[in-house]
Structure formats: C-alpha cells, structure tokens
Amino acid sequence: MNKSHFNRRDFIKAAGVIGGLSFSCAVFSMANKPPMGRVVIIGGGYAGTTAAKYIRLWSLGAVEVIVIEKSSQFVSCPMSNLVLGGTRTIHDLTFSYDLVKKNHGVKWVEDEVISINTEVKKVMMKRGEISYDRLIVAPGVDFNYEVLPELKTTEAQQKIPHAWKAGWQTVNLRKQLEAMPDGGVFVMTIPKAPYRCPPGPYERACQVASYFKTNKPSSKVIVLDANAEVISKKGLFLKAWAELYPSIVDYRPDSPIKSVDVASKTISTDFEKIKAHVLNVIPPQTAGKPAKMANLLEPDYPWCEVDFLTYESKTVPYVHIVGDSVASGLPKSAHIATSQARVCASAIVELMKGQSPDPAPVFANTCYSYVDDKQAMHVANVFRYDAPKKIMVPAEGGGVSAKPSQEEGVYAKAWAQNIWADVLT
Amino acid sequence: MFKIHFKLILISSVYWAAYAQASEDISISAVNLHTRVLAASCAACHGTLGRAVTGSSLERNAVLAGRDPEDFTKKMFGFKDGSRRGTVMHHHAKGLTEAEIKQLALFFSQQKSAEIDPLNPQTLNTHHE
Numbered sequence: 375m376n377k378s379h380f381n382r383r384d385f386i387k388a389a390g391v392i393g394g395l396s397f398s399c400a401v402f403s404m405a406n407k408p409p410m411g412r413v414v415i416i417g418g419g420y421a422g423t424t425a426a427k428y429i430r431l432w433s434l435g436a437v438e439v440i441v442i443e444k445s446s447q448f449v450s451c452p453m454s455n456l457v458l459g460g461t462r463t464i465h466d467l468t469f470s471y472d473l474v475k476k477n478h479g480v481k482w483v484e485d486e487v488i489s490i491n492t493e494v495k496k497v498m499m500k501r502g503e504i505s506y507d508r509l510i511v512a513p514g515v516d517f518n519y520e521v522l523p524e525l526k527t528t529e530a531q532q533k534i535p536h537a538w539k540a541g542w543q544t545v546n547l548r549k550q551l552e553a554m555p556d557g558g559v560f561v562m563t564i565p566k567a568p569y570r571c572p573p574g575p576y577e578r579a580c581q582v583a584s585y586f587k588t589n590k591p592s593s594k595v596i597v598l599d600a601n602a603e604v605i606s607k608k609g610l611f612l613k614a615w616a617e618l619y620p621s622i623v624d625y626r627p628d629s630p631i632k633s634v635d636v637a638s639k640t641i642s643t644d645f646e647k648i649k650a651h652v653l654n655v656i657p658p659q660t661a662g663k664p665a666k667m668a669n670l671l672e673p674d675y676p677w678c679e680v681d682f683l684t685y686e687s688k689t690v691p692y693v694h695i696v697g698d699s700v701a702s703g704l705p706k707s708a709h710i711a712t713s714q715a716r717v718c719a720s721a722i723v724e725l726m727k728g729q730s731p732d733p734a735p736v737f738a739n740t741c742y743s744y745v746d747d748k749q750a751m752h753v754a755n756v757f758r759y760d761a762p763k764k765i766m767v768p769a770e771g772g773g774v775s776a777k778p779s780q781e782e783g784v785y786a787k788a789w790a791q792n793i794w795a796d797v798l799t
Numbered sequence: 800m801f802k803i804h805f806k807l808i809l810i811s812s813v814y815w816a817a818y819a820q821a822s823e824d825i826s827i828s829a830v831n832l833h834t835r836v837l838a839a840s841c842a843a844c845h846g847t848l849g850r851a852v853t854g855s856s857l858e859r860n861a862v863l864a865g866r867d868p869e870d871f872t873k874k875m876f877g878f879k880d881g882s883r884r885g886t887v888m889h890h891h892a893k894g895l896t897e898a899e900i901k902q903l904a905l906f907f908s909q910q911k912s913a914e915i916d917p918l919n920p921q922t923l924n925t926h927h928e
Binding site for chain 2: 428432445446447449464465466467468469470473539541542543545708709712713716717720724731732734735736737738740752754755756757758768769770771772773775781782785788789791792793794795796798799
C-alpha cells in the first residue's frame with residue numbers, strides 16, 4: 375500500500391537526480407522526510423514559488439518543499455501587456471527556475487497533476503505520485519468556457535486569443551495586431567469581476583491604443599466590459615483614454631457578451647453585433663484545475679474559501695490555497711499572491727513546529743499600470759486582518775496616483791525587477 | 800553509481816549546513832512573525848530583506864537593508880502624517896501603525912546590504928503554452 379520500504383538510494387535511482395535537487399520524474403516516499411515534514415506545492419507562479427522559498431527560509435531548511443509545475447519556465451503576466459504595446463518582448467519576461475531551486479534547496483518536479491487524494495494526503499501526477507504533510511494549491515486561474523463553448527478548442531483560441539496567461543498566446547495577439555491593416559477594429563471583452571488582475575484589461579486597452587496611435591492611427595479599440603464600470607483606477611483610465619486616445623478607445627460598460635462567431639470574428643451582446651479584425655476575449659475565470667481536483671471550491675462560487683491566518687482551506691484540512699484561486703475581497707494581483715504566500719508560509723512553519731501563527735497578519739499591495747510606452751500609475755494599499763469579520767480588509771490611507779507619470783513608469787519597471795528577483799532567487 | 804550517490808550525499812550535507820547557517824543570519828529568530836511577513840511584503844519594490852536590485856532606477860531610495868533606523872522611521876512617519884511628499888509611499892505608511900514602522904526600521908537596519916543583480920531573462924521555449 376504505502377511505499378515506506380522505499381529507501382533513499384532507491385529514491386535517487388527512481389528519481390533521476392539532476393544537480394542533486396531537481397527531479398525529472400518522481401516517486402517520493404515519506405520514508406526520508408526531514409524532521410519538520412514535507413510541504414508539496416502545486417503551481418510555480420508568483421504565489422507557489424514565493425511560498426516555496428519562504429518556507430525554506432523561515433524553517434531554516436527544516437521543512438522539505440517540493441513544487442510541482444508543468445511549465446519549465448516562469449513567464450510573468452505583469453508587464454505582458456507591454457508586449458502588445460510593442461515595448462517589450464515575451465522573452466524579456468521569461469525566466470528560469472534554477473536560482474530559486476538552487477539557492478533554497480527547493481525540490482522541483484516538472485509534471486502535471488492529474489488527481490489529488492486529500493484523505494491519504496497524496497498528489498498523483500502523469501509520471502509519479504507524492505505524499506505530503508501539508509499541501510499548498512497555487513494554480514492561478516482556470517478559464518470557464520462552459521459559458522462560451524465556441525471558444526473551447528485550441529483552434530478557436532488560436533484565432534481568438536485570450537492572452538490572459540502570458541506566453542505564446544500573448545505573442546499570437548501581438549502578431550495579429552501587427553498584421554492588422556490601419557483602419558482596423560480591435561475588440562476586447564472583459565468578464566464580470568472577480569478575474570485575474572483587475573486593472574489589466576484597461577491597461578491592455580491603453581497599450582493597444584498606444585501602438586495604434588503611432589503605427590495605425592485610423593484604427594479603433596472597442597472595449598466590451600461585462601461590468602457596470604471600470605473596476606480599477608477608474609478615473610485615471612477614463613482620463614487617459616480621453617486625453618491620450620480620444621479617437622481610438624471606445625469603452626462600453628455593461629456589455630456582457632452572448633456569443634462569438636469564431637470564423638468571422640463577430641461578437642454578439644444584448645444590443646449589437648460587432649465584427650472585429652482582431653478579437654481578444656478574456657474569458658470568465660474560476661479557481662485553477664488542481665483546486666477543483668481537491669474539491670476546494672465553494673458549491674455556488676468558483677473560488678476557494680480559506681482561513682486568512684493560515685490560508686488553509688475551510689473545507690479540506692491540511693490543504694492551503696494561495697494566489698488567484700482564493701475567494702477574498704483582495705485584488706487578484708501578483709503582489710497579493712506573494713503576500714498571501716508569505717502569510718501561508720510563515721503559518722505552516724509555525725504549525726509544523728507546534729506553535730501558533732500570527733493572529734493578525736498585515737501586508738501590502740502595489741500594482742502599476744502603464745497608460746502608454748513610458749507613463750504608469752499605481753494603486754497601493756495595506757491590508758489588515760479584521761478579527762471579528764475574519765477577513766483581510768484595506769487599511770486607511772491607500773489610494774491611486776494623482777496622475778500617470780514617467781517617474782512612475784520607472785517605478786513600475788523597478789517593481790518588476792525586484793519582485794522577479796524576490797520570487798525567483 | 801555508488802560513487803555518484805556518495806558525492807551527492809556529501810555535497811548535500813555540506814550544502815544543508817551552509818544553508819541553515821545563512822538562513823539563521825537573515826531570518827533573525829528574535830523578529831516576530833508579524834514583522835517577518837510584513838517586511839517581506841515590501842520585497843516587491845525593495846527586494847528580499849530590503850536588498851533592492853542593483854542598478855534598478857530606484858536603487859538609492861529602494862535599498863532598505865542596513866538603513867539607519869532613525870532615518871527610516873523619520874521618513875515613514877513623514878509619509879504617514881503627510882509632512883513628507885510621496886509618490887506611492889504615503890499610501891503604505893498611512894496604513895501601518897507606529898509600532899509596525901518601528902519594527903520594520905529595526906528589522907531592515909539589521910540586514911546586511913548586498914549587490915543584487917537583475918534576473919537575466921531567457922528565450923521562451925517553443926513547447927510552453
């Protein structure tokens with residue numbers, strides 16, 4: 375039944391060790407677990423990688439950490455709208471996991487999770503299985519194509535990219551924009567909140583408009599927003615569109631999409647049909663697939679309820695969720711993902727020592743958006759644990775920039791350099 | 800095969816000892832749980848342990864590691880009460896208590912500064928999604 379007879383030498387043979395710390399295929403037994411136990415983390419994005427690093431740091435290396443990630447590279451969603459604007463390439467946002475693995479002794483499995491058994495505390499992958507003492511699920515978002523079945527296939531998503539997970543989808547959308555003739559129409563759709571990166575779609579409209587303004591000035595950006603209004607940095611975005619792109623950006627709130635004709639790139643709302651030269655549908659979102667496999671979602675809400683002191687699931691013990699999959703009033707940003715991951719990491723280390731976590735965690739969020747090739751603006755808040763309500767709430771004093779500026783464009787670049795270095799080294 | 804295993808185990812144990820030592824230096828067991836998480840939350844702009852990336856345009860302001868705690872406290876109190884003009888820091892300082900600012904000042908003053916290179920990006924693999 376269990377593999378407790380499996381000794382270290384067998385394990386090394388089976389695992390195919392590369393550089394002593396990373397594994398190409400895996401059968402991990404509990405036989406050699408270090409004194410404080412093993413944490414398995416599903417997902418090597420901002421949240422999962424940060425949790426891995428900080429558990430290793432704060433446990434002084436006494437907790438074994440194994441990350442399961444299907445991609446061999448880290449590609450940053452923050453800054454990826456600049457690929458559409460043309461001031462960055464996807465290769466500027468792509469990084470190796472080697473340093474964080476090496477510097478902190480994080481074990482790494484490049485594989486895909488196929489099922490999770492939370493009764494026996496085991497994760498099954500395509501090429502092996504791993505037992506855990508505690509599991510952190512950090513899968514980011516999944517796209518909900520139930521409501522847009524016509525976009526379910528890879529072919530449809532090639533023709534109408536989402537570009538909402540940075541990678542070749544982003545490059546695909548950029549190439550379509552480059553190929554579009556001047557005078558063309560770019561249509562993008564925004565799902566009902568909550569979704570990953572609240573200001574992201576509005577920044578995207580700015581970036582595409584910025585590219586058009588210089589290169590294809592007769593073209594249009596039509597934004598169909600399922601929400602009743604701009605949901606992040608509202609005044610600043612409305613002003614940027616009016617001042618920088620008055621003849622280009624056409625923003626239409628309260629415009630949920632009904633259907634898409636993939637072949638003709640035509641989109642239907644309750645009121646109208648619009649044919650696009652380039653169409654970008656940002657699909658409605660839910661917690662990522664591994665969260666579904668572990669039954670962590672609410673019955674009528676596609677996100678995961680957690681205890682905000684530990685990020686442990688409210689329904690499944692010894693399973694923690696961090697990042698975009700968490701149900702909360704917090705924005706689904708990269709900085710919040712890392713902040714949640716550190717609260718979770720700190721709590722897990724204390725729990726494994728038999729001690730109590732911080733009863734009132736506090737953390738910050740800073741999120742920049744670029745309105746053109748140089749100017750950016752921020753929203754920044756401190757969030758504090760509210761003990762009676764048992765949720766994280768914004769502290770007093772947070773807010774947005776007075777106006778976009780080149781100075782903040784520089785800050786935004788430094789933000790990216792520092793968060794990448796923090797997460798990945 | 801045996802040789803390889805032996806080497807590996809040897810390297811591992813040396814590595815772990817060094818890692819535990821390094822972690823001890825920087826995790827500062829006296830720092831309370833509240834401050835270690837809060838201080839780490841500053842890393843998005845200020846780097847791990849206040850060691851901002853060298854050469855980033857904000858470097859002069861962003862390096863918190865080894866900062867004089869009085870200077871840190873004075874500036875943060877200034878952002879908090881509005882007497883000091885900030886681009887973004889007033890939005891953070893106002894949300895923190897005075898005790899938290901003092902704890903952060905102490906924490907960052909105890910960190911050794913270091914040269915932190917920006918991460919080198921790489922070409923995206925064709926098999927990536």
